[in-house]
Amino acid sequence: MRAELVYRERKYLSEDSFQEIKIWRVPESTDKPHGLKYSFAFIVKNKRVVCYDNHEQKSDHRHYKDKESPYQFQSLEKLWNDFSRDIERFLKEES
Numbered sequence: 001m002r003a004e005l006v007y008r009e010r011k012y013l014s015e016d017s018f019q020e021i022k023i024w025r026v027p028e029s030t031d032k033p034h035g036l037k038y039s040f041a042f043i044v045k046n047k048r049v050v051c052y053d054n055h056e057q058k059s060d061h062r063h064y065k066d067k068e069s070p071y072q073f074q075s076l077e078k079l080w081n082d083f084s085r086d087i088e089r090f091l092k093e094e095s
Contacts, residue, residue, distance in 0.1 A: 017044040040083040
């Protein structure tokens with residue numbers, strides 16, 4: 001089974017920031033036991049400042065500013081809530 005695009009959205013939040021969500025259905029594997037490949041990214045001035053993803057050969061993880069940490073995927077709803085909360089946190093810290 002090839003990766004099947006399930007959802008893709010780019011939403012501009014300001015002139016120089018946007019969030020981009022991509023979700024694919026993939027075969028279940030060791031690094032993708034939930035059968036999803038995803039990238040939830042928040043970009044500001046062409047720099048990724050918040051991102052949750054699980055790209056090739058890498059399990060679920062989170063980027064916040066310049067730090068990367070493991071992420072425990074539970075559901076797309078929780079992923080969306082965590083991602084949104086991190087964007088709010090980032091915007092508060094930068095204001």
